[in-house]
Amino acid sequence: xxxxxxxxxxxxxxxxxxxxxxxxxxxxxxxxxxxxxxxxxxxxxxxxxxxxxxxxxxxxxxxxxxxxxxxxxxxxxxxxxxxxxxxxxxxxxxxxxxxxxxxxxxxxxxxxxxxxxxxxxxxxxxxxxxxxxxxxxxxxxxxxxxxxxxxxxxxxxxxxxxxxxxxxxxxxxxxxxxxxxxxxxxxxxxxxxxxxxxxxxxxxxxxxxxxxxxxxxxxxxxxxxxxxxxxxxxxxxxxxxxxxxxxxxxxxxxxxxxxxxxxxxxxxxxxxxxxxxxxxxxxxxxxxxxxxxxxxxxxxxxxxxxxxxxxxxxxxxxxxxxxxxxxxxxxxxxxxxxxxxxxxxxxxxxxxxxxxxxxxxxxxxxxxxxxxxxxxxxxxxxxxxxxxxxxxxxxxxxxxxxxxxxxxxxxxxxxxxxxxxxxxxxxxxxxxxxxxxxxxxxxxxxxxxxxxxxxxxx
Amino acid sequence: xxxxxxxxxxxxxxxxxxxxxxxxxxxxxxxxxxxxxxxxxxxxxxxxxxxxxxxxxxxxxxxxxxxxxxxxxxxxxxxxxxxxxxxxxxxxxxxxxxxxxxxxxxxxxxxxxxxxxxxxxxxxxxxxxxxxxxxxxxxxxxxxxxxxxxxxxxxxxxxxxxxxxxxxxxxxxxxxxxxxxxxxxxxxxxxxxxxxxxxxxxxxxxxxxxxxxxxxxxxxxxxxxxxxxxxxxxxxxxxxxxxxxxxxxxxxxxxxxxxxxxxxxxxxxxxxxxxxxxxxxxxxxxxxxxxxxxxxxxxxxxxxxxxxxxxxxxxxxxxxxxxxxxxxxxxxxxxxxxxxxxxxxxxxxxxxxxxxxxxxxxxxxxxxxxxxxxxxxxxxxxxxxxxxxxxxxxxxxxxxxxxxxxxxxxxxxxxxxxxxxxxxxxxxxxxxxxxxxxxxxxxxxxxxxxxxxxxxxx
Numbered sequence: 001x002x003x004x005x006x007x008x009x010x011x012x013x014x015x016x017x018x019x020x021x022x023x024x025x026x027x028x029x030x031x032x033x034x035x036x037x038x039x040x041x042x043x044x045x046x047x048x049x050x051x052x053x054x055x056x057x058x059x060x061x062x063x064x065x066x067x068x069x070x071x072x073x074x075x076x077x078x079x080x081x082x083x084x085x086x087x088x089x090x091x092x093x094x095x096x097x098x099x100x101x102x103x104x105x106x107x108x109x110x111x112x113x114x115x116x117x118x119x120x121x122x123x124x125x126x127x128x129x130x131x132x133x134x135x136x137x138x139x140x141x142x143x144x145x146x147x148x149x150x151x152x153x154x155x156x157x158x159x160x161x162x163x164x165x166x167x168x169x170x171x172x173x174x175x176x177x178x179x180x181x182x183x184x185x186x187x188x189x190x191x192x193x194x195x196x197x198x199x200x201x202x203x204x205x206x207x208x209x210x211x212x213x214x215x216x217x218x219x220x221x222x223x224x225x226x227x228x229x230x231x232x233x234x235x236x237x238x239x240x241x242x243x244x245x246x247x248x249x250x251x252x253x254x255x256x257x258x259x260x261x262x263x264x265x266x267x268x269x270x271x272x273x274x275x276x277x278x279x280x281x282x283x284x285x286x287x288x289x290x291x292x293x294x295x296x297x298x299x300x301x302x303x304x305x306x307x308x309x310x311x312x313x314x315x316x317x318x319x320x321x322x323x324x325x326x327x328x329x330x331x332x333x334x335x336x337x338x339x340x341x342x343x344x345x346x347x348x349x350x351x352x353x354x355x356x357x358x359x360x361x362x363x364x365x366x367x368x369x370x371x372x373x374x375x376x377x378x379x380x381x382x383x384x385x386x387x388x389x390x391x392x393x394x395x396x397x398x399x400x401x402x403x404x405x406x407x408x409x410x411x412x413x414x415x416x417x418x419x420x421x422x423x424x425x426x427x428x429x430x431x432x433x434x435x436x437x438x439x440x441x442x443x444x445x446x447x448x449x450x451x452x453x454x455x456x457x458x
Numbered sequence: 459x460x461x462x463x464x465x466x467x468x469x470x471x472x473x474x475x476x477x478x479x480x481x482x483x484x485x486x487x488x489x490x491x492x493x494x495x496x497x498x499x500x501x502x503x504x505x506x507x508x509x510x511x512x513x514x515x516x517x518x519x520x521x522x523x524x525x526x527x528x529x530x531x532x533x534x535x536x537x538x539x540x541x542x543x544x545x546x547x548x549x550x551x552x553x554x555x556x557x558x559x560x561x562x563x564x565x566x567x568x569x570x571x572x573x574x575x576x577x578x579x580x581x582x583x584x585x586x587x588x589x590x591x592x593x594x595x596x597x598x599x600x601x602x603x604x605x606x607x608x609x610x611x612x613x614x615x616x617x618x619x620x621x622x623x624x625x626x627x628x629x630x631x632x633x634x635x636x637x638x639x640x641x642x643x644x645x646x647x648x649x650x651x652x653x654x655x656x657x658x659x660x661x662x663x664x665x666x667x668x669x670x671x672x673x674x675x676x677x678x679x680x681x682x683x684x685x686x687x688x689x690x691x692x693x694x695x696x697x698x699x700x701x702x703x704x705x706x707x708x709x710x711x712x713x714x715x716x717x718x719x720x721x722x723x724x725x726x727x728x729x730x731x732x733x734x735x736x737x738x739x740x741x742x743x744x745x746x747x748x749x750x751x752x753x754x755x756x757x758x759x760x761x762x763x764x765x766x767x768x769x770x771x772x773x774x775x776x777x778x779x780x781x782x783x784x785x786x787x788x789x790x791x792x793x794x795x796x797x798x799x800x801x802x803x804x805x806x807x808x809x810x811x812x813x814x815x816x817x818x819x820x821x822x823x824x825x826x827x828x829x830x831x832x833x834x835x836x837x838x839x840x841x842x843x844x845x846x847x848x849x850x851x852x853x854x855x856x857x858x859x860x861x862x863x864x865x866x867x868x869x870x871x872x873x874x875x876x877x878x879x880x881x882x883x884x885x886x887x888x889x890x891x892x893x894x895x896x897x898x899x900x901x902x903x904x905x906x907x908x909x910x911x912x913x914x915x916x
Contacts, residue, residue, distance in 0.1 A: 024760060082763060203725065211730055211738035212727045216750035217681075219678075219753075220753070221682045224679045272669055284669050291766060293763055293764055294767070295674050296758050297754075299752035299773060314674075
């Protein structure tokens with residue numbers, strides 16, 4: 001066995017060099033390159049590779065070992081977010097650059113770095129012990145950053161190949177380089193796009209202004225009705241399926257080594273705006289949201305142009321918690337939009353799908369069923385010790401604000417619960433310019449997982 | 459006297475051949491050519507020419523006659539709109555081409571055609587009567603299509619040269635080739651830009667959503683508070699200086715040969731949205747507006763990106779009527795925005811200036827002061843008869859929704875009231891590809907003004 005995984009940083013640099021942006025079809029070459037790179041690494045590790053075609057980007061399905069062994073499933077994604085706005089990057093997004101103990105590049109943290117961690121650890125373990133008695137199924141998809149539209153279909157049709165005792169994921173966050181977290185919950189997501197249509201073409205706002213409803217005005221009227229002035233979502237039934245967090249969850253969160261002042265500073269806001277009854281750090285984990293990700297219409301250039309535009313748009317995503325169902329919520333939002341659209345314009349709502357929220361109760365925490373698989377019980381215990389030994393602290397057990405809809409899908413379709421050890425931090429600028437991955441975490445996490453894979457089979 | 463004005467269509471063709479685009483400095487040769495052409499015609503008519511330098515393009519200031527005679531000031535502009543998109547023109551924009559009774563070319567209608575009308579009529583009159591006892595001051599500027607940035611300064615410094623009894627302008631529209639209009643009012647304008655700043659950089663809406671106020675949400679909340687659900691502007695004091703139109707103005711408008719159905723069809727809207735108490739055709743003339751010309755922020759591309767953007771913007775223009783003052787209104791809007799901005803985001807409002815509305819009450823209409831100059835009283839009466847005799851119909855007296863700030867400036871600085879006889883129509887494609895000037899209007903209007911200039915001195 002001779003692999004670029006001998007040098008994990010170099011491996012990550014190469015992986016980042018493929019601009020695998022799934023949101024934009026102009027990047028299809030980068031998508032192919034990243035996928036080929038991941039397949040090549042898994043082949044080096046002795047996996048048997050199966051590339052499963054989907055309507056957009058193929059899923060890598062790879063396996064090793066005897067199915068009678070304990071069965072671990074590992075998830076990752078080879079696609080990344082778009083790099084724009086490009087002018088805000090300090091170095092080129094697809095040429096990884098090391099600065100101040102970090103590797104900068106789009107996808108360095110989300111999710112290419114953590115994948116290289118897993119693979120490098122496996123490389124070390126399998127090099128010493130090629131017959132490691134652990135059955136591993138690797139699933140690496142290429143559509144995570146566009147909401148995994150093909151993944152559920154893939155799961156349904158490959159259910160039999162996904163049998164396992166536990167899912168391992170490192171696509172979540174941790175408080176910092178000295179304090180990792182095991183993620184015990186993820187918010188769900190549902191995305192919608194609104195388009196408002198007014199006159200048949202852009203009109204002179206002097207000659208015609210006053211006769212008709214401006215689509216920008218209509219759009220803002222509809223959108224601004226979705227929250228009250230305390231930030232709560234006003235859409236009827238939106239909160240129906242939201243449950244209060246458990247006491248131990250609030251207590252665990254209090255151990256988080258971050259003050260509200262520091263968090264405000266990090267975000268660069270002078271004042272938080274979380275719903276009544278929830279601190280900002282609670283709100284991002286325990287509360288659902290309805291967020292505007294983009295709005296636009298009319299003149300976008302410098303100076304002014306006196307125009308009434310023909311149309312306007314808004315892109316919306318809702319984050320969901322507890323028992324909220326993405327289809328139910330999407331329909332409620334759609335209905336609200338249609339009901340509140342003024343009759344003088346035409347509105348189109350496109351539901352873009354999403355995924356349901358997910359919660360796992362660690363086997364050692366109040367509320368766990370005790371019915372978990374042996375591998376799951378063992379894994380949660382070993383990961384705590386392995387993190388302690390590499391990082392000097394035990395992990396916190398926290399829900400996270402982000403969404404990985406496929407985690408819920410893997411639970412629903414294949415019955416898999418997830419051990420999610422977070423390897424990126426707030427400083428990594430996920431989805432933003434100057435994304436980076438902390439090289440200290442990178443190195444220690446490889447040790448952690450080397451330890452983890454070794455002990456899991458003992 | 460021997461002039462190209464003997465053949466007005468040929469004169470217009472030559473005038474159009476100079477690409478006098480003021481918005482783009484690459485066209486400076488065209489600007490110079492058009493200005494030289496206009497000066498040469500005025501010189502042939504016996505005017506004394508004074509080229510007044512400005513920071514951008516010189517103003518032509520030309521005079522003839524004895525200052526003790528009745529004094530008429532004539533305004534025009536030798537600059538034109540950019541011709542692009544070029545591929546949508548059926549013939550070359552700066553090579554005038556006659557088709558279906560129209561002369562196609564950039565500037566043919568706005569404003570070169572109407573200028574050739576005035577000059578050709580003067581040519582006919584002065585040829586017969588070189589000592590016509592009318593003092594005429596010609597003002598032709600070269601920055602109208604970029605908002606006349608130098609014009610107010612020019613007026614202030616040349617106030618003494620602008621003494622006069624009436625301003626004559628043909629840079630407004632008429633309903634059609636069989637029905638001209640005298641424009642009795644123009645809306646004012648004031649422009650503002652809002653920028654809302656949230657977090658210091660774009661954030662992941664999953665990881666951080668719920669803790670802070672999204673700038674898009676804040677922007678839409680602020681903007682949607684500016685209108686009620688009937689379309690009236692809610693900003694305190696916005697309507698304070700708005701006066702009801704006179705009865706005769708509503709009656710005059712009813713004679714407009716356009717149905718609401720046809721107008722809706724032209725705009726491509728299924729339903730109008732004019733303020734209570736005003737029909738759509740009234741609202742665009744008699745009501746002020748607050749219009750969003752552009753909004754934007756966050757992800758603008760295909761698909762979705764789960765981001766909370768760092769900032770958002772809106773571009774606003776208000777159209778003003780009656781006694782509304784652009785600075786007062788801009789300040790009221792600014793104050794409203796600042797007052798309604800939630801404390802969790804920062805807002806910046808930039809006032810971009812504009813101009814005040816203008817109304818002239820024809821001396822023969824109810825509500826006129828009776829204090830108008832003799833020339834003004836005579837001119838409004840003669841123009842009605844002259845139009846009647848050339849076009850077979852008397853002109854309608856209508857306010858217009860657009861803005862020509864320099865008309866108000868000429869009133870404020872030089873005390874001049876304006877007689878605005880509109881010579882272009884909706885079909886002329888002003889500011890758009892395939893601009894053209896109706897040759898029937900062209901010929902008849904030359905007769906109208908020949909008649910007008912002759913009778914004005916009797």
